[in-house]
Amino acid sequence: MGIEEKLPAGVALTSVERVLGLARKASVWPVTMGLACCAIEMMATGTPRYDISRFGMEVFRASPRHADLMIVSGRVSHRMAPIVRRVYDSMPEPKWVISMGACASSGGMFNNYAVVQGCDHIVPVDVYLPGCPPRPEALLNAILTLHDYMRTEPLGVHREEAARAAEKAALEATPTHLMKGLLA
Numbered sequence: 001m002g003i004e005e006k007l008p009a010g011v012a013l014t015s016v017e018r019v020l021g022l023a024r025k026a027s028v029w030p031v032t033m034g035l036a037c038c039a040i041e042m043m044a045t046g047t048p049r050y051d052i053s054r055f056g057m058e059v060f061r062a063s064p065r066h067a068d069l070m071i072v073s074g075r076v077s078h079r080m081a082p083i084v085r086r087v088y089d090s091m092p093e094p095k096w097v098i099s100m101g102a103c104a105s106s107g108g109m110f111n112n113y114a115v116v117q118g119c120d121h122i123v124p125v126d127v128y129l130p131g132c133p134p135r136p137e138a139l140l141n142a143i144l145t146l147h148d149y150m151r152t153e154p155l156g157v158h159r160e161e162a163a164r165a166a167e168k169a170a171l172e173a174t175p176t177h178l179m180k181g182l183l184a
């Protein structure tokens, strides 16, 4: 007999990790971080047509101390980089970052001395969103991808184990310069 059949009706078992993950993913508050044209699409995501509030995150916070998600939307100039990092450092843990658009992820078309070639030089990125600009639907998809990650994110010692495993896998991965073609 399975354990579910032995339990009285109405009793559910779960883990603290699971409950916290569900609570976190259902109440994300993004900090305002619009840097260029991608920010227009990010703002459009908050309009009734796309209705970001369906995901419990209608309030974009002007203070990083109220926020746990940074959506870096637009290219990051070198002058702006320390500010982006300061805002990130002011956000309480746990916190997440979405890199929105080609410019935020890689510098995009701005391959020059004035623009940081990827915001992951400044802050740790959880989800990269390609496009120039990505449409609001794409941003919503990135947010749902992040929700999946938050829902299953390990805590405490499990988190340390997961970080070590990810680091080991990254160190053992084939370097990009050794990859041959699309199937390597």
Ligand code: SF4
Residues within 6 Å of the ligand: 036, 037, 038, 073, 074, 075, 100, 101, 102, 103, 104, 108, 131, 132, 133, 134
């Ligand atoms: S990715 Fe395109 S839309 Fe977004 S900031 Fe760069 S140039 Fe602008």
